[in-house]
Amino acid sequence: MNNLRIRRFTPLQRLFHFLLILSFLIQAATGLCRMYVETAWGQRLGRLFGGYDAALEVHKIVGILMIVGFIFHAAFMLMRVNWKHWKESLFGPDSIVPGTKDAAQFFQHLGWFLGMRRAPEFDRWGYWEKFDYWAVFWGMVIIGVTGLLLAYPIASSRLMPGWGLNVAFWIHRIEALLAIGHVFIIHFFIAHLRWRNFPMDRTMFEGSADLHAVHHERPLWIARLDADGRLGGLQVPEAVPIEKGIYYVFGLTAVAFGLYLLIGAIVNAPRITW
Amino acid sequence: MKVNISGPGRRFLLSAALVFSMLLPPPAAGQEEVSSAIRRYRDREASTGFYEQYEVRPRRQQALVEIPGLRKGLMPYSPSAARVRVRTRLADSHQGLRFYRWLRCETCHPGQGKDIHTVRANLTCRQCHGTEPIASIKHYFSPMNPIRRHAYVCAKCHPGANASYAAYVVHEPNPARVATLETFPVLFYAFWIMIGIAGVTFVIFLPHTILWGLREVLEKKEKPNRE
Numbered sequence: 001m002n003n004l005r006i007r008r009f010t011p012l013q014r015l016f017h018f019l020l021i022l023s024f025l026i027q028a029a030t031g032l033c034r035m036y037v038e039t040a041w042g043q044r045l046g047r048l049f050g051g052y053d054a055a056l057e058v059h060k061i062v063g064i065l066m067i068v069g070f071i072f073h074a075a076f077m078l079m080r081v082n083w084k085h086w087k088e089s090l091f092g093p094d095s096i097v098p099g100t101k102d103a104a105q106f107f108q109h110l111g112w113f114l115g116m117r118r119a120p121e122f123d124r125w126g127y128w129e130k131f132d133y134w135a136v137f138w139g140m141v142i143i144g145v146t147g148l149l150l151a152y153p154i155a156s157s158r159l160m161p162g163w164g165l166n167v168a169f170w171i172h173r174i175e176a177l178l179a180i181g182h183v184f185i186i187h188f189f190i191a192h193l194r195w196r197n198f199p200m201d202r203t204m205f206e207g208s209a210d211l212h213a214v215h216h217e218r219p220l221w222i223a224r225l226d227a228d229g230r231l232g233g234l235q236v237p238e239a240v241p242i243e244k245g246i247y248y249v250f251g252l253t254a255v256a257f258g259l260y261l262l263i264g265a266i267v268n269a270p271r272i273t274w
Numbered sequence: 275m276k277v278n279i280s281g282p283g284r285r286f287l288l289s290a291a292l293v294f295s296m297l298l299p300p301p302a303a304g305q306e307e308v309s310s311a312i313r314r315y316r317d318r319e320a321s322t323g324f325y326e327q328y329e330v331r332p333r334r335q336q337a338l339v340e341i342p343g344l345r346k347g348l349m350p351y352s353p354s355a356a357r358v359r360v361r362t363r364l365a366d367s368h369q370g371l372r373f374y375r376w377l378r379c380e381t382c383h384p385g386q387g388k389d390i391h392t393v394r395a396n397l398t399c400r401q402c403h404g405t406e407p408i409a410s411i412k413h414y415f416s417p418m419n420p421i422r423r424h425a426y427v428c429a430k431c432h433p434g435a436n437a438s439y440a441a442y443v444v445h446e447p448n449p450a451r452v453a454t455l456e457t458f459p460v461l462f463y464a465f466w467i468m469i470g471i472a473g474v475t476f477v478i479f480l481p482h483t484i485l486w487g488l489r490e491v492l493e494k495k496e497k498p499n500r501e
Binding site: 038112166177 | 394435438439449471475489
């Protein structure tokens with residue numbers, strides 16, 4: 001096994017992903033502890049944050065920080081687009097914007113799972129990564145807007161009739177459960193637990209991916225970099241063991257906490273008044 | 275006519291007045307308060323307490339909320355309160371009900387005990403519906419009447435509550451039920467659209483992810499030296 005790695009994420013992107021992990025886990029825990037306050041599990045979870053009422057304060061503060069982070073992220077993304085050549089920039093192979101090719105690769109991938117077709121050759125971003133990105137993107141918009149409405153109900157009932165709060169509450173709740181389910185089952189599994197990445201893919205923490213594995217899974221990206229002569233410049237050495245250790249401990253702790261929330265929520269679901 | 279009181283007669287009257295004044299109650303600020311209907315308990319309320327003057331008049335919100343019962347369309351004032359009932363306009367909605375006094379509210383109104391206020395905030399029914407007699411929601415003088423509900427009920431705990439805020443449906447109908455399509459259509463559609471989005475995501479990605487996992491385990495068996 002050679003330890004050559006290829007740079008995949010910038011330090012800023014890694015920082016944002018790290019902040020997203022932290023805030024998402026806090027929001028999931030504080031939100032679930034309120035939703036499950038009728039159960040012992042929910043009350044125990046709430047005690048982590050100082051109780052049922054304090055958990056709401058934490059939830060609101062972290063939620064507003066997330067909205068601020070999201071606005072910065074959106075501005076950053078808009079700045080990254082090369083507006084002079086916006087077509088190539090938005091729909092080119094380096095873009096996270098999904099295209100028809102992603103749909104085709106999704107079906108080809110399914111065919112490969114069933115042993116009927118060859119594995120698709122991915123470019124820089126696989127269709128599941130694009131889906132993850134945009135699911136979080138729109139999820140943030142939906143949860144952020146309904147969350148703001150609920151956090152300031154007196155002010156928001158000036159903008160809409162008060163029963164809009166009933167609606168906002170259900171949208172907020174279902175979107176949150178969808179996000180929790182998607183991240184704690186599907187994202188965790190694909191990024192960490194599937195065999196090629198097991199026990200954890202450090203890419204998003206370390207910023208670089210194993211060159212060999214990338215070559216295997218994303219040959220189109222490597223080929224493009226090679227053709228442009230950029231491949232050599234992107235190669236970086238592996239992180240020192242202690243740094244690697246920190247990534248593993250943090251990542252696996254986050255996964256474990258997420259699974260604890262997921263299992264607790266599923267097991268206790270019949271015990272709450274919906 | 276001239277009345278001339280002098281000597282012992284005058285002294286008698288003065289001491290009688292003194293004795294009489296001792297029988298009067300001492301001046302008390304509380305009496306004054308009771309005598310003023312408007313200012314009563316004003317200091318204890320989160321609202322100004324001047325309901326009649328301007329608080330009941332919805333200002334900006336008026337365009338957004340409708341009068342209950344007048345329209346049962348997409349946006350009724352309070353979807354569940356607008357339903358027509360037999361006993362909806364009584365000063366005492368339990369008038370003539372037998373055994374009422376010996377039963378708990380939840381016995382007869384099982385559905386109303388499932389709202390967030392009751393389940394999570396542990397409120398009792400009476401903290402909103404008040405003491406006996408419990409007026410029907412739409413009785414003209416009921417504190418729950420939407421023209422004053424925000425000030426008489428909600429503002430006790432939610433300072434600044436306005437008429438629009440009070441249109442929040444406290445006893446929310448189950449959004450999944452077909453019956454909700456009648457009483458609160460927006461909630462019904464919002465619920466099912468969101469469930470649809472969540473359902474499609476999981477129906478596609480759960481099997482996808484499981485198959486992917488299985489496939490990679492098989493791949494590893496096929497060629498153990500993958501690196």
